[in-house]
Amino acid sequence: MFDIDWKGLALPFAYLLVLGGALMTFSTIYRRRKIAESANLAPWFGPHLQRDIYLSLLHLDPEDGGEKSPKVPDGVLRAALLRRAVEDIERLIHIKTAKQACGSLLQRGSVGDDLWQRFLRAEKEMEEELRDVVTEANALAPNWGTIIFQSAHEIAANTKLRQRLDEIQAQTDAEKAWWDKKRGQIQADFMKELEESEKGSTKDGNEDDAVVVDSPKKGGKK
């Protein structure tokens, strides 16, 4: 017969229990937190307006409004899809350029891990989105899926260029005012000089001045 000292064994068992319990609590809390964190990760991109427009156009139910709402014309749907593709192209370019930088910054510890998680998720979402656009395009017109992103790319590049031009154009008024002011001042200076020296013809000076001032303005407007 063994005499088991149950009292004495209580301590080691309690130790094991406490240890196991502590580890288990830690792991559950840690995991739950991680899941909550990744669920709450802010999306990389904002709401996709173009996609939403396209989808709502696509699912515009004729039954809803009865006979009143006509079928959405195909052209409108295609335009909406193209717009959606343009937005996708912009996002795609952004992801492509940011990937390497984000990776190297993460390695150096200059940005955080959750940024990388968000980035990876955005990348995955982007893939899904592209696939979806291609199938949608093929559904609207045969084989359109292969070229839709080419046209979208052109459109995106064009829009960018036009924006830039508009920005430059927007400065014309201010520039014009400045040059006019400058011209007035130079003219006044000339007049003063002429009056002082009382030599040469006033007209010539003005013409020369006008030519000098005009040329950069033309350049700016181009």
Place this chain on the structure above:
Amino acid sequence: MSSSDYSYDEQGQFFPFFILTVTGLVTLPLTYSLFRRSTDDDALAPRISSDYKTKHGDVVASLRKAQKRKQRKIKRAIFVVLGWALMAGMVYLIVVTQRIVPKIWNPYDILGIAESFTEKQIKSHYKRLSVKFHPDKVRPDPSKNETLEMLNDRYVELTKAYQALTDEDVRNNYIQYGHPDGKQSFSIGIALPQFIIAEGNGKYLILLYTGLMGILLPYLVGSWWYGTKRMSKEGVLMESANRLFRHYNEEIDEGGIITALSTGKEFEAVLKGDQAESGLSKIESRISAEGESSPFACGFSTKDKEKLEDLDSGVRRKVLALLWAYLGRVELDDPALTKAKFEVGAIARKLNQSFAAIALAFGNIGPIAGSFKANQHLIQAVSPKSSPLLQLPHINDKVAAAIEGDSKIHLTVQQFMDRPDAERRQLAVGKDLLTAEQYKEAISVGKQLPFFRVAKAFFKVTGEKVIIPSSLVTLVIKGRFIPPGTENIPAIDEVSLEDIDAAEDDMDAILGRKKKIVKGPDGKPVAVEENSALPPLTFAPHYARDHSPKWYAFLSDSKQDKMAVPPFTFDKFDQPIFTEDGKPTFNMVALKAQFAAPPQPGHYTFCMHVICDSYVGFDTKMEVTLVVEDASKAAEMEAEDEISEPEEDSIAGQMQALKGQPTGEAPKPKRKQDSSDEESGTDEEEDDASDTNTDTEDES
């Protein structure tokens, strides 16, 4: 002494030593690190002397002081004090505790004789003693508390001692083990006091262990781990760095960077609670009011204004408004807002470093240059589009506008200072402008600013004449610090433009010790201590931190607008910039940056940027061409330059034979290499001064 068990330190004679050593190992390095602060660069760097005080100089000063207090390592100091206290206690214990010296068994002592006794003398002495102490002869003395046993023992000891000196076997035992009986038992002591294993203390000990291992250790490891995850490498909160990354785009300009910086999480600590929005409308109306020389008082563009107005009101919007108020030096007439304004400016600069790292990772030159510029503007509190002249004391928008006239391009400080004094004075001094004293103050500060004027920039490979593909190229930038408006600038000494390689037998230089070879006035190489001269602390009366200026040099590919060689930082120089009394020394300073040459031979034209991070308009941009020669061509050229062809039996000759070139071959007709432009120098130095390219043009 008879058991070989571990014994605890009952008398407490060893554990103080143990604790003293362990505490000392931790406390001494900590103490060193605590007091090393006094040799900080910021404390040692000279100051630009000026009595100028801004209107809110006291606010800026108090913020600087608060920052210094924060940097003081209070926790470390407490730890050090505790450590020293513990060490002192241990020393006290050591001094007080009586030491028990284990007795060494010495037969001479037992017999009570000198070691010089001969064997005969010992024998006779022993005989006398044995007669005297034999247990049969003596009786135990009750007054001395003696027993028969003790008497016996004493006699045995005497006999042993005698035998140890006379008997051969016993003597051998004595010599070998230090005792006539042979090997003695030994004990191992643990330098821990007895009371920790004493009965009844066990539970406390377990508690202590649990506390240390179960709570303190995980806490320390955890706090360290999460601390490193919380802060980015640039010392900003990770969350802020992430937000900055999200706001990066290729076309971002300086205003955009300022807007991006306002996303920092650090600001939330400054604008807590009801401070988050208070006074926002006031700031916004002030900064959007019409300015002296710009459409808005704070100098932002309409685009930046729209960006501000697009934000939801809250901390971020207030931060951005405050930042613009800081940059535009807009008066806010409210002590709390004014303080927040300066604090926000200082934090934004810190965040900008993180942005710079992000921009560097992307490698587009636009945002990189933008972040460097934003740094300058944040330190000097000058709006991106306003005049660099605002860096000088007393000069405000109005004075700057008067000085510049209605030119579209701003005057830099150098251009202004290079004008004749009379002209400057006429422009700046007048009614509503500067008084004569203020003008003098501005000029005196201007003459102390360290403007780095590049004299020459070239590429070289240490010890080689040409640059071969994938070699380690050194970009050497030679220049002098010439404050704006300095008169009588001495001409450049041609000798100082050369870069001398360390002699091959100079181990110090090869091992990278802090010595540098410079040509002395007599043309002989002189070794000087490298990188010891500090530039004066930045003159930035609005910036709420002390800042040492740094210079950055980087190469960009101007065709692709991409970074080619990432920036190298220079904050210490090999030669002093100013003399003790603040006069420029005009020493030629060398900035060196090493990088790997491109893998293909050819001519590479880079745009070299030398940027000072603290002053606006002190940047230098120039074209430099890196000529990479084909490796075989380079070997050819080397052969041409050889004064005498190596003999067949010499090591050099064998080396050359291995390379596949016949020795003693007639020298080929010399081909003129336009790219390798050898320095004119004395013959023996021609080998040392090897640079390949000098066609650099100063653009600025």
